[in-house]
Amino acid sequence: MSEPLIEARDLCVRRQGGLVLDNVSLTLGERDFITLIGPNGAGKSVLLRHLLKFESPNSGTVKHRHAIRIGYVPERFQIDPTLPLPVRRFLTLNNNQSADAVEALAAEANCEGLLDKPLANLSGGELQRVLLARALSSDPHVLMLDEPAQNLDVSGQLQFYQLIDELYEKRNLSVLMVSHDLHMVMSSTRQVVCLYHHICCSGAPDSVARDPEFVQMFGAEMAQMMAVYQHSHAHDHTHDHDHAHLHEIKP
Amino acid sequence: MMTPMLITAIALAMLAGPLGCFVVWRRMAYFGDGLAHSALLGVAVGLVIGMSNQLGMILVAILFAIMLLWLRAQRLLATDTLLGILAHAALSLGVVAMALLGVEDAELHDYLLGSLDSVTADMLVYVVLGCGLSLGLLMRLWPGLLLMTSSEELAHAEGVPVRTYEFLLMLLLGVLVAAAIQIVGILLITSLLIIPSSTARLFAKRPETMAIGGSVMAALCMLGGLPFATAIDVPLGPAIVTLSVTLFMAVLTGRLLIDRFSSRFKKSN
Numbered sequence: 001m002s003e004p005l006i007e008a009r010d011l012c013v014r015r016q017g018g019l020v021l022d023n024v025s026l027t028l029g030e031r032d033f034i035t036l037i038g039p040n041g042a043g044k045s046v047l048l049r050h051l052l053k054f055e056s057p058n059s060g061t062v063k064h065r066h067a068i069r070i071g072y073v074p075e076r077f078q079i080d081p082t083l084p085l086p087v088r089r090f091l092t093l094n095n096n097q098s099a100d101a102v103e104a105l106a107a108e109a110n111c112e113g114l115l116d117k118p119l120a121n122l123s124g125g126e127l128q129r130v131l132l133a134r135a136l137s138s139d140p141h142v143l144m145l146d147e148p149a150q151n152l153d154v155s156g157q158l159q160f161y162q163l164i165d166e167l168y169e170k171r172n173l174s175v176l177m178v179s180h181d182l183h184m185v186m187s188s189t190r191q192v193v194c195l196y197h198h199i200c201c202s203g204a205p206d207s208v209a210r211d212p213e214f215v216q217m218f219g220a221e222m223a224q225m226m227a228v229y230q231h232s233h234a235h236d237h238t239h240d241h242d243h244a245h246l247h248e249i250k251p
Numbered sequence: 252m253m254t255p256m257l258i259t260a261i262a263l264a265m266l267a268g269p270l271g272c273f274v275v276w277r278r279m280a281y282f283g284d285g286l287a288h289s290a291l292l293g294v295a296v297g298l299v300i301g302m303s304n305q306l307g308m309i310l311v312a313i314l315f316a317i318m319l320l321w322l323r324a325q326r327l328l329a330t331d332t333l334l335g336i337l338a339h340a341a342l343s344l345g346v347v348a349m350a351l352l353g354v355e356d357a358e359l360h361d362y363l364l365g366s367l368d369s370v371t372a373d374m375l376v377y378v379v380l381g382c383g384l385s386l387g388l389l390m391r392l393w394p395g396l397l398l399m400t401s402s403e404e405l406a407h408a409e410g411v412p413v414r415t416y417e418f419l420l421m422l423l424l425g426v427l428v429a430a431a432i433q434i435v436g437i438l439l440i441t442s443l444l445i446i447p448s449s450t451a452r453l454f455a456k457r458p459e460t461m462a463i464g465g466s467v468m469a470a471l472c473m474l475g476g477l478p479f480a481t482a483i484d485v486p487l488g489p490a491i492v493t494l495s496v497t498l499f500m501a502v503l504t505g506r507l508l509i510d511r512f513s514s515r516f517k518k519s520n
Contacts (some may be wrong), residue, residue: 054407072408079401083276084455090401094394094411118456119401131405138409 003065004029005142005174006051011060013046020046021057022198028142032174035185038195039217044178045075047195048146051176068142071135075146075178077127081120087130088115095137109133110163124151128160136167143167145177149184157181161188182218255375256367256434260473262382263431263443268466269389270427271448272458273420276400280441281331282319285338286424287440289315290432291345291362298352305377305429312425315341316418342437365436365488367480378430385426392416397458434473436488443469446495453506468498 006028013021020043028034028051036044049055052072053062064070079085091102106112111129114122122130128148135143145164149157161184168175179185185192186205193202194214201211208214274283290308297307315337322333349359370378389396399406399413407413428440435443451464476491483490 049404052404052408054404054413070408072405074402074404077402077405080276080278082449082452083397083400083458084452084461085397085401085458086456089457093398093401094406094409134405144408 002030004063005032005065005068006176007063008047008051009061009063011047011050011057011062013043013050013055014058015046019197021050024060024195024199026051026193026199028174028176030141030174031172032176033168033190034174034176035188035190035192036176036178036195037180037182037185037192038200042196044195045146048144048176048178052144065141069138069140070142070144071138071140071173073128073131073135073143073145073148075150077131079120083120085119086115087111087117087119087122090119090130091115091134091137097137101137105133105137108167109136125153125156125160128152129163132163132167136171140173143173143175143177145175147178147180150180157184255370255372256477257474259370259375259378259430259434260477261470262379263427263434264447264470264473265466266382266386266389266423266427267431267443267469268447268451268464269386269393269462270423271444271465271469272451272462273396273400274424274441274444275448275452277420279424280445281334281338282421283424283428283441283444285319285334285341286312286315286421286428287432287437288338289341289345290428290437292341292348293345293429294362295345295348295352298354299348303377304433305374305381308429308432309425311341312428313422316421316425320414320418320421361436361486362432363437364486365432365434365439365491367477367487370434374433381426381430385423388419389423392419396420434487435491436486439488439492442492442495446492446499447472450495450499450502453502468495472498 004027006026008024008026011021011024012019024043024047026034026047036047038044046055050057050062052070053064087106088102091097091105097105102115103112106115109129109132111126111133114126114130117126119127119130128151132145132148135145143164148164149160152160161181164175164177167173186209189204191203192205192208194200194208194211194217196213196217200213200217201208274280289311293308293311294304295307296311297304300307319330319333319337322328322337323330328336346359395406395411395416398409399411399416403413406416424444427444431440431443447468448461448465450468451461455461455464472491472495475494476487479494480487480490
């Protein structure tokens with residue numbers, strides 16, 4: 001097995017006395033697609049910021065594979081309206097993208113029509129697609145997204161998740177995404193990690209949905225709904241993080 | 252007599268334009284004020300150690316930035332509270348130190364409001380050198396600074412050393428404050444940063460246009476401020492700021508009129 005792209009071991013993060021992250025370990029390998037779920041205040045964004053090495057933990061380690069490129073879509077992106085920044089300029093900041101490359105990126109992230117608009121005037125959905133184009137601009141090994149669809153309406157959410165799926169299929173990258181949209185996440189077959197300060201459970205959605213901790217957190221109804229959706233047979237929720245790929249691309 | 256003053260004014264304006272943009276975009280106006288307040292302590296430190304005022308001010312500005320960043324990292328108090336504490340502490344310490352050192356009130360007044368005959372030939376070298384080097388550094392940092400102004404995490408993920416960049420930006424502001432303080436004065440230095448850039452914002456469509464526009468506006472006001480201050484015998488700082496606010500109001504009025512007419516035009520079509 002190849003070296004993991006990002007490996008976090010035993011992360012503990014303390015804030016104002018309480019443990020936000022309690023012994024969290026997570027490994028992201030090549031071609032992984034992991035969705036991180038959990039209630040508000042569970043520490044999902046904190047975990048992401050530590051996986052980026054933007055903050056350092058109280059204890060534990062985060063290792064990046066050498067020369068890793070990470071494309072990141074932040075949760076909050078509020079550009080000051082006094083900064084006059086057209087989308088095209090934003091996509092070329094601090095990299096040396098040619099005009100053609102910018103057009104291609106915009107096409108891939110479905111935002112060709114926005115290139116000459118000021119960044120501050122975009123709607124929530126438009127901004128997310130522009131941020132996605134920016135995240136792709138470094139040709140990343142890892143695409144990390146923090147609640148990318150939270151400001152979108154239902155059809156916008158669906159389209160955005162489809163776009164991520166397409167990118168995952170087309171490009172050779174791994175995806176790590178924080179999501180609030182349980183119905184979307186749980187109806188896919190990607191690996192799900194459920195976080196509430198510690199990792200409660202992880203695995204395919206059907207096994208996660210039957211985990212007692214998940215049921216306690218998101219309600220029995222949700223778990224029942226999942227059981228109906230996916231009528232799976234085996235009940236083998238695992239507490240370790242196996243990385244069985246359900247979407248392995250055949251060579 | 253006037254030539255060193257003119258050269259100084261142009262050098263300052265070139266740096267104040269782009270730096271002022273970051274003050275506006277990153278909401279650092281209060282930080283700029285705090286830094287300016289600390290400059291008086293810098294002058295006192297310079298007097299005690301026996302080095303130039305400018306070096307004393309830059310030294311104190313660096314300390315100011317380090318203390319602010321350190322206190323902010325402790326997450327105990329909000330940044331504007333910390334700035335309020337540090338700024339006024341530095342100002343009061345500065346005034347007390349100046350009094351103890353026997354500096355006269357008239358000179359204190361010059362530091363607060365700026366003065367016409369403050370630029371000497373050897374100071375000119377400092378200012379031009381400081382502004383030139385700072386402008387070079389700022390141009391190198393420009394794309395990364397812009398990226399982290401849009402999102403710090405995003406910039407970090409793409410390999411911009413965000414903390415270092417932030418510190419360097421504070422350092423550059425310290426250099427500008429040290430260079431400009433004797434002309435514009437402690438009380439008004441922030442306006443030299445934010446009013447010209449805000450004026451340029453009214454017509455700029457790209458960040459670079461806003462930066463260059465800010466420099467041009469700052470230069471116009473400083474060059475106009477010299478004869479204005481001489482003619483009616485006021486300190487230079489208030490003369491420059493009065494001009495820049497007038498220019499701001501004029502451009503703002505023009506902007507609003509254009510917007511109104513163009514929206515009428517669209518409606519009638």
